[in-house]
Amino acid sequence: MPFIAALIGYITKRVAIEMMFRPLEFVGIKPFLGWQGVIPANARRMATTAVELLTQHLVDPREIFARIDPDRMVAELEQPLLHAVEDVTREVMEQHQPRLWEMLPAQAQRMLIRQVRAQAPKVVSKLLREVxxxxxxxxxxxxxxxxxxxxxxALSVRLIKEVAQPELRFIARSGIYFGFVIGLVQFVAWALTKEPLIMPIFGFVTGFVTDWLALKMIFYPRERRHFLFFSWQGMFQKRRQQVAADYGKLIADEVLTVRNVLEAVLNGPKSDRLFALIQREVQRTIDQQASIAKPLVALTVGGRQYQEMKRAASAKAIEHLPEALRYAEDYATGALDVRNTIVDKMRQLTPVEFEGILRPAFKQDEWKLIAVGAVIGGLVGELQVLLLLH
Known part of the structure; x- marks a missing residue:
């Protein structure tokens, strides 16, 4: 009986752990007949909680992005930037003023391109400072x-699963030890009473208590406490140095990356503001270059066509932006230094704030995991009765 109780404890823990993470999508008949892993099912809620922790306690966007040196960025972007400027100039002129462009001598074309290229680094540096x-x-x-x-x-699952691997292993192993102890009590109760209800009741209790106790022991007590001849501190709190390092690496490598930032800036809800900045600076540069001969330009090209050329140049510049910025990705990643920032800030969190990293993965839905463990334990206990009596 103690060994079967230990097995029940282990199985219920393994089931509870798997139910946290699998499956990623709902399997069954919605809304109630089926299952989706607790974390995937609550991905938005957990993401919101994790992001609140990041932005309120760990990462200040202004502080992070202030680390990027615009002049160094321009130096990293120099070659792709100059190529992009030349391509934009040629494309706009060939599209909007093909005759005028063809009439210009090759030396005049090169001079115009050189003038625009000379201004490009200044414009980009100014834009970067403003952004x-x-x-x-x-x-x-x-x-x-x-x-x-x-x-x-899958990323939401990894953020919990990889950071909390030792805690998850502890949950599974604890089921064996707690289950064995409860099984000893079950053995005595059965020997004294031979009551068939003993088995499912103890199975239910084993599944319930071991799941509940294991989850609590991960987080509590937050500070080290002494109990008679031994001391204990919640495993997650005890491992905060390693947790900080693992969490910081995952966030830096998978979430707050330069590539994700670039995508958000170019396609996110505020991207129109960036495009407005680029458009303003590109058009201002064109006006400055054409300022000396502006009346002649307007007469030759036409006022409306001149405005269309400026808009086309802005659009082409924005189109070339993602590819050009990729050349500075390594520098920007090192400059932002997201990993070390998160690690340092996490180590300064209070125990309650630190608990908020992993606790949301369990707190709201942990009753479901405990309930499933209790039900499985009860069913296995009933199976024991059938084996013993029949």
Missing amino acids: SANIDEVLDVNDMLITNMVRDK
């Missing part, structure tokens, strides 16, 4: 993080 100083205007960090975590449910 860095007003990052909230062009990037919704919360929306970016939540969108990426909800879109990729």
